[in-house]
Amino acid sequence: MTTCPECGADVTLPDDVETGEILDCATCGAELEVLSTEPVELDVAPELEEDWGE
Amino acid sequence: MTTCPECGADVTLPDDVETGEILDCATCGAELEVLSTEPVELDVAPELEEDWGE
Amino acid sequence: MTLTASVVGASGFAGGELLRLLAGHPEFELAQATSRSATRKTVGHAHPNLRGLDLRFSDPADLESVDVLFAATPHGVSMGRIDEFRDVADTVVDLSADFRLDTAEQYDEWYDGHERPELLAEATYALPELNREDLAGADLIASGGCNATATMLGLLPLADADMLGSQRPVVDVKVGSSEGGAGGGAASSHAERSGVVRPYAPTGHRHEAEIEQFVGRVAFTVHAVDMVRGASATCHVFPDERVTTGDLWGAFRERYEDEPFVRLVSGGGGVYRYPEPKSVAGTNYAEVGFEVDPRNGRVVVFSAIDNVTKGSAGQAVHAANLALGIEETAGLEFQGLHPVGAP
């Protein structure tokens, strides 16, 4: 259990979380990059500009 | 102008039609293979099983 | 040639469509549009697409002389006022069921007693693809029913080619909410009517009478589905002898090759492989197509129209064009839209 750097909510992580992995926050949906695993440090991953079309 | 082997309708062809090319019939939508160009001979192309999902 | 035309029942769905078509018609000039509930209001009040039209509803009691009168009233109204209608107009096109059947017996069986049975023989049924030749000069025209139109357009080629079989065809129809007219009611409220597949006439739909009169008996069921415009008939036919796709193309092309408003659509690739109401929404076109089911000795015919246009107002204008010697397609050239949602 760690805290989302975007929204501050608790983030449940898989047991075998790996450095470099991208995980989403269940609250804010942010893509979080795992910077280190012991202790777990997360940062918001750079967003892929996903076009919803216009 | 030639006749669609599937439905019998007239099929308008591009001027530069080539042997082996696949063209659709405007009436029945069938994919038609150009067997030869002078004179133009068409045959129904084997249908690609396109899944609409089930 | 410019002919004057009036519409009785112009605040309704079929009547509004008549206004739209007549206003854009090269040979007609709109005279009156009647409504009892909206007398003196602009037609744009009821039909927002016609805000540009400088016309107000008049009282149906005050009809002026015109060349053609279209009546788009519920069944039972025209038969009661038919003499008056014929007095004011040389040509009367009625969109209701009042003059569609041949005999008073038929009418009694399916509807509720005819006031002017002697006119049934005089009136000309109008489905141009069925009986174009009867329409020239006709002066009392009974425009066909929407579901009957969809069904007959699907079955006529098979009837001609003697492929209908001895087993009664099953016709399973899906229709939009505009078939119910502008009236409304609990079952047609948006909340109740959205998203339905609702058996709406499980058996005994009155259009069976017309279909029987011209093509023969069918086992008929109508469902309401979530669209506003559109009627789609799926005809499950069991020919007595095996037929091939080639036979069917022959039969359908024979019947429809020269028809300006029928498009054969059957198979092929892409998204739109068979007839669909939305491909013809807003138009006077019908799409007709089929598939052979050798495993079950069956031919499935699909037929799709816009009930408000090809199924009523468009068909009525088409019939008037033919009756009056106007170019058949005049005023009916709109090709429809793509993409389009649930028109």
Add this chain to the structure above:
Amino acid sequence: MTLTASVVGASGFAGGELLRLLAGHPEFELAQATSRSATRKTVGHAHPNLRGLDLRFSDPADLESVDVLFAATPHGVSMGRIDEFRDVADTVVDLSADFRLDTAEQYDEWYDGHERPELLAEATYALPELNREDLAGADLIASGGCNATATMLGLLPLADADMLGSQRPVVDVKVGSSEGGAGGGAASSHAERSGVVRPYAPTGHRHEAEIEQFVGRVAFTVHAVDMVRGASATCHVFPDERVTTGDLWGAFRERYEDEPFVRLVSGGGGVYRYPEPKSVAGTNYAEVGFEVDPRNGRVVVFSAIDNVTKGSAGQAVHAANLALGIEETAGLEFQGLHPVGAP
């Protein structure tokens, strides 16, 4: 008793519904939910209704031991991994078509060659209303197809009562877009798929195989209509002898009186007189009803389900309940919504 359960194919529509049902089930505890494309993402990422669930998708290659494994993958996947599935779970419920048919010949005729034909005889087809008695203790369960479910629920009472007739019934089905799965594609884009009545399987739909296996041959056609959840089957049946409404009520009550998930709906007043998909949307209920058409010697049977629940995930949970001796209705009590639009 708490049993652990995992879902393979959990990012899909049927898989997501399994997650929803299992998460609310009193006897099951969710272990894994697999997805290849969304591994490690929260299940709420794919299924917004499950944002409250503290669960991430795992890789389908990393299955842990559980009591029950549900597979909601496209056909062909389960047969390839079935040994592994049975290794990790005592009970496997497969939602695909892989184990529904009795013989490799049938599978070859309708699908594309079976990798494990010897398991076909071992697997138990699951439509509880058809064969509840076979399910207790079953450990390889093939949950029925959605359109087959709707159709068979309509026809079974007639089959029992020997009223199906010698003429092949016509089954005209209307389905929502969720039947196509979460994949998408041009034909299922909102702009192209909205408002359709689209012949989607004019003939040759694969569910004919299941129906034939259990009820007999039918002439089958499937249309896409504008809803997301829902399958509605209209069965046009021609009994050899005249049947009355009373006979039919007898047959349908006989078959379904004690069925917890079948509701007979036929006639009466108000808006909802016959079965409709939206009346059962989100639920494991089926509505079944009928009408006699004496004029055409026909019985029309209507059957409506939610394809994602009763037609797949709900049915699978129902089967698991029965297989494992859990209260049959456990986890499946949701009654549905009114009003509801186009669920």
Add this chain to the structure above:
Amino acid sequence: MTLTASVVGASGFAGGELLRLLAGHPEFELAQATSRSATRKTVGHAHPNLRGLDLRFSDPADLESVDVLFAATPHGVSMGRIDEFRDVADTVVDLSADFRLDTAEQYDEWYDGHERPELLAEATYALPELNREDLAGADLIASGGCNATATMLGLLPLADADMLGSQRPVVDVKVGSSEGGAGGGAASSHAERSGVVRPYAPTGHRHEAEIEQFVGRVAFTVHAVDMVRGASATCHVFPDERVTTGDLWGAFRERYEDEPFVRLVSGGGGVYRYPEPKSVAGTNYAEVGFEVDPRNGRVVVFSAIDNVTKGSAGQAVHAANLALGIEETAGLEFQGLHPVGAP
């Protein structure tokens, strides 16, 4: 503990939802469901999802004693019968606007003259996320308005954090057709109401009164869009000082972290990035989220609920749970569906 509960106005949309929720509630037992127009009919006649309920509508004049009475009648009805309601029930939960405002002046300004102004101070407004603490033991409860609920859930965190700004927020609301109730009428017929983006209350919507009472003035506009259930409020707020996404997460988590029925949804990937009515359809959940617009010094807050559940019947049951010391979430656990069309 089992408490008896009755619903006045049970044939309507909010009333039917109350029946659904109370029938599935672990602590309540349904006593009466009233309807004038459908007295003695089964509740399934009006609400097809409740066909399984063995209950008939009774006359609203014949109320029996119960623990809780829910009134889901149009505004003006409850105030006229409130003494009778309180005679038969210790706790009365009114879903109409009759007791929502603090003073007769407010009521006069927005509605049409209050018959029992002295009760306004006595009644407890119920939006648990706003004033949970007032609800324990309350015996005359005024359940909040649907659009007010959506709006206030969006604005409360900003109000708390003093970020509403001195410029009046603009609240642009989109609602489904069930907000209009079961009555119907021309504008709500399927043909006219489908596919709309229709300005339905351009200005002067009565829910402004509630919002003003609790949060302050807003410039409010409501549009009808094509769904049946759902209300979505987009609040355009101009804080006096620049705020960051982090500030907002702080404010929203502060307010809603422990709320069982509020889900924060803001950004991220996939299809469902912001609050949407269809993600919460059929549930008592609200989704709330936001985005900062630095270019325009603006915060955009999105809030989505199901108007029939969280916006009326669910909220009323939630309030009753709190008033009576029942587990807050009892009977309200349904999580919603995915996929789901236009519920």
Add this chain to the structure above:
Amino acid sequence: MTLTASVVGASGFAGGELLRLLAGHPEFELAQATSRSATRKTVGHAHPNLRGLDLRFSDPADLESVDVLFAATPHGVSMGRIDEFRDVADTVVDLSADFRLDTAEQYDEWYDGHERPELLAEATYALPELNREDLAGADLIASGGCNATATMLGLLPLADADMLGSQRPVVDVKVGSSEGGAGGGAASSHAERSGVVRPYAPTGHRHEAEIEQFVGRVAFTVHAVDMVRGASATCHVFPDERVTTGDLWGAFRERYEDEPFVRLVSGGGGVYRYPEPKSVAGTNYAEVGFEVDPRNGRVVVFSAIDNVTKGSAGQAVHAANLALGIEETAGLEFQGLHPVGAP
């Protein structure tokens, strides 16, 4: 006069609409319709409404000389091929954003770097109601964006009359799925996209750039709702001084009295009292209306168009008519449909 015209990007939504309009246009003759993905297929393959057109898609690399070339490709394509386009055609009308902005800086800010910045000054933006006078003789025309069109049509009369106020207007837009183009993807699948009120561009929508260029800054938010065609802009404006309904009628009539494609719709009775996208679906008309909110010192302006017609292809044809000295309304007279569902 008959002019030849070709369409690049003709398999897309805007391109298909161009084909429809040009095919029905009295002064244009269609030469080529390009598509890379459907080269050599009939245009009816992609656009079922155009099955009657005897035309096949050609490769966009093989452009023949024509009088006018319309480019309906995604942004970034035209700028790369603009010299070639201008070589083959005297007049080029581009529907993308490539030439809409005045400077490379603006383009860089909102898009991704311009390849031919020197052409920005040369190109003429086209929203005839904004700058009709610039269009005569223009040979490189940048047709306006759909949401920008809806918004500017709503705000221009207020800008003229100096009523926009010093507080930034809030523009809350609702759009149909055709705005996303024919491409598709998970978020635009029918199951996910049906029934939504989805924040689609909460902030930072690129059309803000155009609006700012011509009218000034606005706080802009776009929602996806359940329709295919249509864009509706609700503009919440706070004039610095109190304005009356009379002032507004003055301002709107002043600006639009002579506009052939703008209809003022505001108040009145019946179902259609304010602008609605479905009233103008399939047409080149815009409906514009307003309401004063004295309580909040606000004017609410509603503006509704069909994004595929008035918002792109129709506007492009309109501009071409003006550029070439053709009757302004030629080819654009279609009045729309009533009733109509969710076009």
